[in-house]
Amino acid sequence: xxxxxxxxxxxxxxxxxxxxxxxxxxxxxxxxxxxxxxxxxxxxxxxxxxxxxxxxxxxxxxxxxxxxxxxxxxxxxxxxxxxxxxxxxxxxxxxxxxxxxxxxxxxxxxxxxxxxxxxxxxxxxxxxxxxxxxxxxxxxxxxxxxxxxxxxxxxxxxxxxxxxxxxxxxxxxxxxxxxxxxxxxxxxxxxxx
Numbered sequence: 001x002x003x004x005x006x007x008x009x010x011x012x013x014x015x016x017x018x019x020x021x022x023x024x025x026x027x028x029x030x031x032x033x034x035x036x037x038x039x040x041x042x043x044x045x046x047x048x049x050x051x052x053x054x055x056x057x058x059x060x061x062x063x064x065x066x067x068x069x070x071x072x073x074x075x076x077x078x079x080x081x082x083x084x085x086x087x088x089x090x091x092x093x094x095x096x097x098x099x100x101x102x103x104x105x106x107x108x109x110x111x112x113x114x115x116x117x118x119x120x121x122x123x124x125x126x127x128x129x130x131x132x133x134x135x136x137x138x139x140x141x142x143x144x145x146x147x148x149x150x151x152x153x154x155x156x157x158x159x160x161x162x163x164x165x166x167x168x169x170x171x172x173x174x175x176x177x178x179x180x181x182x183x184x185x186x187x188x189x190x191x192x193x
Contacts, residue, residue: 045106
């Protein structure tokens with residue numbers, strides 16, 4: 001089997017990829033992401049995931065490299081990423097209360113040997129229940145969700161913020177759409193089963 005590299009420092013993505021029971025190594029991507037408000041979110045996350053994977057080509061020249069990225073779109077159609085700190089996390093969550101928001105998660109498999117790449121994305125929507133300012137502040141102080149788009153970690157206390165969740169792959173909300181990734185890996189000859 002070809003060497004597989006996950007171009008991510010996210011412990012959440014690492015844990016998700018382990019579910020596929022394939023050997024892989026992890027390396028931090030050499031790409032600084034920039035959120036471009038003028039690009040459709042599904043195109044943006046595919047582009048960012050590609051750039052992260054491609055950034056490791058010289059370091060892993062004979063490998064398949066997996067890149068992933070996630071953004072969410074607020075009610076005013078703004079593309080947002082991870083909050084910069086406590087105040088921004090609180091503001092993001094306050095803006096989400098009682099409204100439906102969509103997360104876009106892009107994934108790319110990049111063949112460092114040939115330069116061939118395949119990308120896809122997954123959408124997942126959430127509606128936050130009504131929350132008081134005190135509940136939001138308590139959540140942010142307890143969970144410190146500064147490494148998560150949308151300022152919540154659904155695999156932790158963030159699940160208590162939810163009223164409704166909808167989508168094709170719950171894993172995409174955590175940061176790696178495993179259904180899409182499995183199909184992409186198969187295109188490169190990696191059979192999971």
